[in-house]
Amino acid sequence: MTRFDHIIVGAGSAGCVLANRLSADPARRVLLIEAGPRDSSPFIHMPAGLAQLVNNRRLNWNYSTEPQANLEGRRLWWPRGRVLGGSSSLNAMCYVRGQREDYDGWVAEGATGWDWDEVLPWFRHAEDQVRGEDAWHGTGGPLSVSDLKHRNPLSQVFLDAAKAVGHPLNPDFNGVTQQGAGWYQVTQRDGRRASTAVAYLRPARGRPNLAVMTCALATRLVVDHGQVTGVEILQGGRPRVVEAPAVTLAGGAINSPQLLLLSGIGPAAELEALGIKVVLDLPGVGTNLHDHVDYCVLVKCTQPLTYDFGKLEELRVGLRYLFTRDGPGSSNIAEAGAFLCTAAAKGGRPDVQLHFVPAQLDDHGRNRLPGHGYTVHVCGLQPKSRGRITLASTDPTAAPRIQPNYLADPIDATVLINGIRMVREILAAKPFDPYRGAEVFPGPDAHSPGALLAAIRAKAETVYHPVGTCRMGRDMDAVVDPRLRVHGIEGLSVVDASVMPVIPSGNTNAPTIMIAERAAEFLGA
Numbered sequence: 001m002t003r004f005d006h007i008i009v010g011a012g013s014a015g016c017v018l019a020n021r022l023s024a025d026p027a028r029r030v031l032l033i034e035a036g037p038r039d040s041s042p043f044i045h046m047p048a049g050l051a052q053l054v055n056n057r058r059l060n061w062n063y064s065t066e067p068q069a070n071l072e073g074r075r076l077w078w079p080r081g082r083v084l085g086g087s088s089s090l091n092a093m094c095y096v097r098g099q100r101e102d103y104d105g106w107v108a109e110g111a112t113g114w115d116w117d118e119v120l121p122w123f124r125h126a127e128d129q130v131r132g133e134d135a136w137h138g139t140g141g142p143l144s145v146s147d148l149k150h151r152n153p154l155s156q157v158f159l160d161a162a163k164a165v166g167h168p169l170n171p172d173f174n175g176v177t178q179q180g181a182g183w184y185q186v187t188q189r190d191g192r193r194a195s196t197a198v199a200y201l202r203p204a205r206g207r208p209n210l211a212v213m214t215c216a217l218a219t220r221l222v223v224d225h226g227q228v229t230g231v232e233i234l235q236g237g238r239p240r241v242v243e244a245p246a247v248t249l250a251g252g253a254i255n256s257p258q259l260l261l262l263s264g265i266g267p268a269a270e271l272e273a274l275g276i277k278v279v280l281d282l283p284g285v286g287t288n289l290h291d292h293v294d295y296c297v298l299v300k301c302t303q304p305l306t307y308d309f310g311k312l313e314e315l316r317v318g319l320r321y322l323f324t325r326d327g328p329g330s331s332n333i334a335e336a337g338a339f340l341c342t343a344a345a346k347g348g349r350p351d352v353q354l355h356f357v358p359a360q361l362d363d364h365g366r367n368r369l370p371g372h373g374y375t376v377h378v379c380g381l382q383p384k385s386r387g388r389i390t391l392a393s394t395d396p397t398a399a400p401r402i403q404p405n406y407l408a409d410p411i412d413a414t415v416l417i418n419g420i421r422m423v424r425e426i427l428a429a430k431p432f433d434p435y436r437g438a439e440v441f442p443g444p445d446a447h448s449p450g451a452l453l454a455a456i457r458a459k460a461e462t463v464y465h466p467v468g469t470c471r472m473g474r475d476m477d478a479v480v481d482p483r484l485r486v487h488g489i490e491g492l493s494v495v496d497a498s499v500m501p502v503i504p505s506g507n508t509n510a511p512t513i514m515i516a517e518r519a520a521e522f523l524g525a
């Protein structure tokens with residue numbers, strides 16, 4: 001078949017949700033196009049397998065940013081899923097929605113109808129909460145939200161230490177309040193990863209009206225007199241065109257703007273400079289890129305309790321998991337965390353998030369350190385710095401330029417410095433006494449604001465939440481309207497993390513799934 005009623009580009013967190021919801025109507029012929037392969041690697045489905053996925057070139061776009069002026073000119077590594085399930089197939093599974101104020105703030109940015117009271121029912125609609133239903137949580141939805149089956153004892157020590165220094169314990173980061181320290185709930189079902197490929201696409205795969213193309217790269221949109229009519233794709237080295245009167249881009253915050261730009265939809269001057277024929281001058285495409293920049297405080301552990309396993313232990317963990325779906329293999333590694341207010345926090349809203357990792361995490365786990373240790377990620381939740389995605393070339397197989405402009409606004413560094421201090425206070429508390437070894441990062445000599453800033457410049461990394469590059473709104477720079485239709489092109493919509501006007505205060509998978517659930521209704525599902 002080459003003609004469909006609806007084409008979805010990208011089978012990631014959002015794309016798989018849409019594929020399920022739109023194909024529920026047997027009369028609608030839906031095509032889902034994914035650049036990566038099927039999700040057959042067992043390391044995707046065993047939660048702790050995420051450590052094995054970091055260096056996988058086949059399932060990962062492996063992007064790098066432009067040199068970061070405020071981070072010693074470093075290019076930062078940006079992993080993104082390139083496989084069925086997209087980044088939900090290789091993320092850390094923390095289930096976090098953000099704060100009421102985030103969504104109320106979207107409305108202030110022109111995203112009418114996306115305030116907290118409007119979006120909460122869609123979070124609940126997606127959800128199958130193991131703890132049961134309540135005012136915040138839903139049951140019976142496709143996305144399983146679970147408590148971890150296995151918890152490392154050091155994660156409990158982290159919570160005891162947080163409590164010891166006065167932070168409240170919070171049993172549910174998505175409940176009454178986000179503030180406090182607690183266990184993350186995870187997108188897992190019975191100890192297996194619940195990617196959107198598993199939760200949404202698998203149940204729909206048997207439908208005769210849903211076609212799924214893998215290893216197929218969308219290279220350009222076909223637009224005729226302001227109406228999208230199809231998508232050019234490259235599969236097995238061969239170009240072809242698939243047609244539909246409705247196309248939704250769900251390629252994520254890097255690839256969706258890239259495909260618009262390749263198709264001549266974006267800032268006219270920028271497109272003309274590259275020799276691309278301008279289909280629509282839409283200045284906001286690729287702008288408003290922002291992300292959570294993150295620093296890892298790393299301390300050696302004096303007892304062999306962590307997940308810094310040797311090869312033999314890894315094998316044992318794998319075998320135990322194979323037979324029981326339990327043990328460290330079922331852990332997402334970032335088991336516990338906290339949402340805290342630093343001195344810079346406004347209106348009582350937590351402004352930093354912590355992920356406690358009972359293992360040594362350096363360079364995203366790509367640099368394995370000897371011995372045992374524990375790491376606390378700290379990121380600022382409401383970054384002010386903004387960057388953009390631009391084309392590096394007109395070749396659709398080439399990576400675009402990613403310029404997040406980390407720490408361009410000095411407040412982002414101040415929040416991180418405050419956050420590192422709060423992490424150190426927790427790690428210095430009594431419950432860690434039996435385990436505490438030497439601090440590796442920032443290191444015992446880094447205490448003054450200047451030294452901490454230098455440490456951040458040398459080591460800060462992404463915590464994988466880029467958003468905002470096809471922002472929804474009503475102004476001249478908005479790319480989609482609040483119903484996620486691309487301004488000025490009939491039949492074209494964008495549904496993924498790129499449409500968020502402002503990053504939510506937390507991890508971005510659940511908000512992306514919520515957006516897709518909501519969009520499916522807009523698209524007539």
Ligand SMILES: Cc1cc2nc3c(=O)[nH]c(=O)nc-3n(C[C@H](O)[C@H](O)[C@H](O)COP(=O)(O)OP(=O)(O)OC[C@H]3O[C@@H](n4cnc5c(N)ncnc54)[C@H](O)[C@@H]3O)c2cc1C
Pocket residue numbers: 009010011012013014015033034035036079080081082083084085086087088090091092093094095096216217218219250251252253255256259463464465466495496497498507508509510512
């Ligand atoms: C390592 C990592 C850890 C993370 N941890 C967490 C976490 O613990 N909790 C959390 O909430 N969030 C986490 N996130 C973030 C979260 O997973 C993402 O925000 C979310 O998955 C984004 O969804 P999306 O639909 O916008 O894009 P994606 O899920 O990235 O999907 C985009 C899909 O489109 C495909 N695609 C792109 N371009 C094309 C094209 N031209 N043609 C065909 N297909 C294309 C891609 O291959 C991909 O499959 C993490 C992300 C990463 C990378």
